[in-house]
Amino acid sequence: MTRPVRTPAGIRPALAVALVLTLAAGASAAxxxxxxxxxxxxxxxxxxxxxxxxxxxxxxxxxxxxxxxxKRVEQGLDLWESSTTGExxxxxxxxxxxxxxxxxxxxxxTTARVLSGAVTELDDRAGRARLxxxxxxxxxxxxxxxxxxxxxxxxxxxxxxxxxxxxxxxxAPVGGTAAG
Amino acid sequence: xxxxxxxxxxxxxxxxxxxxxxxxxxxxxxxTPTEAATEATTEATDEVAVDATxxxxxxxxxxxxxxxxSGDGDGEIPTDEDGGAPxxxxxxGFPATWRKVVLAAVVAALLLAGSALFHGxxxxxxxxxxxxxxxxxxxxxxxxxxxxxxxxxxxxxxxxTSDDAVERSVGTxxxxxxxxxxxxxxxxxxAKLVEQRVTLSTQTVRTGVIELDxxxxxxxxxxxxxxxxxDARQDRATATSAAAQLTVTARFQGDRWLxxxxxxx
Numbered sequence: 001m002t003r004p005v006r007t008p009a010g011i012r013p014a015l016a017v018a019l020v021l022t023l024a025a026g027a028s029a030a031x032x033x034x035x036x037x038x039x040x041x042x043x044x045x046x047x048x049x050x051x052x053x054x055x056x057x058x059x060x061x062x063x064x065x066x067x068x069x070x071k072r073v074e075q076g077l078d079l080w081e082s083s084t085t086g087e088x089x090x091x092x093x094x095x096x097x098x099x100x101x102x103x104x105x106x107x108x109x110t111t112a113r114v115l116s117g118a119v120t121e122l123d124d125r126a127g128r129a130r131l132x133x134x135x136x137x138x139x140x141x142x143x144x145x146x147x148x149x150x151x152x153x154x155x156x157x158x159x160x161x162x163x164x165x166x167x168x169x170x171x172a173p174v175g176g177t178a179a180g
Numbered sequence: 181x182x183x184x185x186x187x188x189x190x191x192x193x194x195x196x197x198x199x200x201x202x203x204x205x206x207x208x209x210x211x212t213p214t215e216a217a218t219e220a221t222t223e224a225t226d227e228v229a230v231d232a233t234x235x236x237x238x239x240x241x242x243x244x245x246x247x248x249x250s251g252d253g254d255g256e257i258p259t260d261e262d263g264g265a266p267x268x269x270x271x272x273g274f275p276a277t278w279r280k281v282v283l284a285a286v287v288a289a290l291l292l293a294g295s296a297l298f299h300g301x302x303x304x305x306x307x308x309x310x311x312x313x314x315x316x317x318x319x320x321x322x323x324x325x326x327x328x329x330x331x332x333x334x335x336x337x338x339x340x341t342s343d344d345a346v347e348r349s350v351g352t353x354x355x356x357x358x359x360x361x362x363x364x365x366x367x368x369x370x371a372k373l374v375e376q377r378v379t380l381s382t383q384t385v386r387t388g389v390i391e392l393d394x395x396x397x398x399x400x401x402x403x404x405x406x407x408x409x410x411d412a413r414q415d416r417a418t419a420t421s422a423a424a425q426l427t428v429t430a431r432f433q434g435d436r437w438l439x440x441x442x443x444x445x
Contacts, residue, residue, distance in 0.1 A: 018283055021287050022283065022286065022287055022290070025286075025287045025288075025290035025291045025294065026290050028290070028291065028294040029290040029291070029293045029294035029297070030294075031294070032293075032294040032295065032296075032297035032298040032301065033293075033294075033297045035297065035298060035301045036297040036298070036300050036301040036304070038301070039300075039301040039304040039305050040300075040301075040304055042304070042305075042310075044310075044316040044317075045304065045305075045307075045309070045310045047315070047316050048309040048310050048312060048313075048315075048316050049309045051309070051312075051314065051315050051316070052308075052309045052312075115425070115427075115445045116390065116400045116425070116427050116445055117388075117390070117400065118314070118388025118389060118390045118399065118400040119314070119315060119388065120386065120387075120388045120389075121315075122315050131388070132386050132388040132400050132402060134400060134402075134425040134427075134445040150425065150445065152402050152423060152425045154386070172385055172386060172402050172423070173385075174404055174421055174422075174423040
């Protein structure tokens with residue numbers, strides 16, 4: 001009498017524990033898997049990566065375009081052209097001849113250091129971004145006098161072939177609205 | 181009949197070692213799923229070790245298995261089970277123990293996979309790029325830019341008649357180091373401003389959020405500052421504009437962003 005009742009009752013706790021344990025493990029694995037999938041396919045993560053890439057490329061390009069040594073003009077201007085695209089690139093290529101002459105005549109060495117930069121707009125799909133850069137430019141004249149000038153610039157970046165390049169660059173205007 | 185008995189009697193042999201710890205798992209996973217996943221794996225690996233050792237002892241010595249079984253059964257197990265087991269228990273002990281080992285391995289594998297995925301997800305979320313919410317959180321980015329830009333324009337603007345207003349707004353814009361810097365600086369400048377009847381007006385030209393992580397942010401701000409000196413003859417006012425580039429550290433306190441540090445660039 002006792003055996004048919006007792007034996008299943010003896011199984012049940014162990015079986016239940018094993019079952020619950022397996023289900024719990026399975027559920028936690030499934031939950032973690034979903035969590036991982038969500039993190040791996042998070043749009044904002046990709047957007048954040050693009051933002052950081054745009055900033056790094058933009059800061060480097062702005063620095064490149066404010067660096068030029070009269071002894072290595074060709075090399076410097078090659079770098080300018082490889083850092084730019086679109087309208088800005090076109091302007092640089094067209095004005096290269098004339099500019100080379102000017103720099104060789106002035107015999108100046110210009111170096112730049114990016115103090116700080118920030119992306120203000122980013123269109124991930126269109127591949128366009130805008131950034132602010134605070135820059136310190138040092139110009140050394142032939143008589144070894146160097147002057148520092150702090151500059152603030154607005155740049156526009158365009159992504160071409162997966163790389164961010166400057167398509168526009170200019171000084172942020174000062175005192176535009178102030179009446180003299 | 182004996183086979184059925186063997187199985188049913190063999191089952192309770194292993195689990196009591198599991199049974200002591202096992203009920204914790206479901207509760208933990210319900211309360212804090214994240215911690216439970218990692219804790220559970222460490223426990224699970226322990227269990228596997230326990231099972232594995234019992235498994236090997238069971239395989240090596242069938243008699244030891246029997247003494248275990250009778251002990252686990254609380255002494256109430258009918259005598260014919262104990263009597264029947266030694267006869268054919270040894271060769272048929274394998275499937276039951278293997279089943280337990282496989283089950284434990286499956287549970288361990290699931291828990292390991294779960295914690296690995298959880299860890300992976302955490303890693304993906306904690307990259308420097310992902311932690312920085314500048315632009316990715318458009319609302320928060322606009323908010324901090326607005327608060328900081330507006331605050332800077334307010335505290336760096338000054339008219340001889342608005343002395344108190346500037347003083348009052350300092351508390352709602354600045355905090356910490358920036359507040360001390362500003363108070364020191366302004367104490368020196370104020371006398372001169374009053375004496376020369378200078379009006380300072382500051383506009384925020386551009387604001388860029390460099391980094392935004394929770395309640396702390398770093399910004400690059402371009403400012404235009406126009407100082408105007410009113411001569412005795414009112415129509416001859418002279419104005420000069422100056423550009424300023426600042427990197428600002430801000431912290432969200434209460435209901436708005438306060439500037440805690442300012443560096444001129």
